[in-house]
Amino acid sequence: MYEAHYGLEQRPFGETARASAYVPLPSRDAALRRVRYGLEHGLGPALLYGGSGSGKTLAAFRLAAEIDAPTVHLTFPAMPAHDLLVHLAEELGGEPVAAPTMASALRRLREALAEFASRGARPLLIVDEAQLVQDALVFESLRLLLNFHADGLPVLSLLLVGTAEVLLQLPATLQDRLTARSLLPPLTLAETTAYVQGRLAASGGREPLFTPDALADLHRAALGVPRRLNHLADLGLLIAYAEGKPLVDPRIVAIASREFQSDPLAA
Structure with a gap:
């Protein structure tokens, strides 16, 4: 409504998670540099956390754009581990899993990740709202996916995004593997x-x-x-x-x- 009056091409403060809407700021840039270093070098999963409305999803999308890797953005992680694996297999494999069992999903995931690795690509999995995960098997499944390797390096990058509550929910087996815990402060x-x-x-x-x-x-x-x-x-x-x-x-x-x-x- 006011855009033309003020000579604007679009609403400047509309709610968006487009990477192009990211404004470089010292606190955000520092957090993303820490996370990016670990993910790009295959050092392990990373955690980006902050309060509600702190711009976590936008920062994650900006990171994905900088890394320029095939990306799966999981927006609702509060699902059983079986459903999670089937969903990832279909997203990364590009087609439905014929028999959606955990075994077939894992097989399809391994094949898809091996195909990406043969092309020199390491997909990025962004688990948004990670504090909503209540099933410990989901975190364990994510940890086990990081065990898939090619030439000594993991074939999947994992970025957990959520509020500070996720720090209390992550099992020790996954916390120990975090390469970065980056806070987005006010x-x-x-x-x-x-x-x-x-x-x-x-x-x-x-x-x-x-x-x-x-x-x-x-x-x-x-x-x-x-x-x-x-x-x-x-x-x-x-x-x-x-x-x-x-x-x-x-x-x-x-x-x-x-x-x-x-x-x-x-x-």
Whole structure:
């Protein structure tokens, strides 16, 4: 609605997990470098964790784009181990498993991974919302998949993504193999400013649309959480547009914050 008014090509703060929406920030870049090093060198699985709305999925997609490997993104891991293996076999094998037993799924997985290895590729498995896994056999199955090797290196990379609760749920056999545990902390004020400016620039913005004081208030209201920041910034631009204002100022941020806090779906 407000895009044309502000000379934007698209909504800058829409909810998205596209890798192109990633804004380089010191805390995020540092976390991804640690994870990427271990995965690219076949050192073991990695864990990327943080609070709700901290941008974990977006960061994982950015990592996948940087690694440029065949990727399977598992968005709902709360399934039995048998179903998980069948799903992975079909995703990596490119066709349904004829007889969906655990044995046939493992056989198809081994064949698919061997085919990738023969082409010099190591698929990346992203297990999102890993804290939802309640079945210990799922974690054990993931660990065992890492035992598939070619030329002394694992033929599958594993990235676990979730909230801090996953640290309490991972069995010791998998925790011991983690090559990185990277936390996505709340954004600093400088990162919030860079994030807002980066998202505006990526949407075609050429002029600042938030005053410096408004950015500081946005940061405080969002508590450094990117998802909250997206909601507040988007709402602030909408209110400024409705009032015919050229910039979002602290008064508009205060209004947006009150409306956000009263929305039961905002969190």
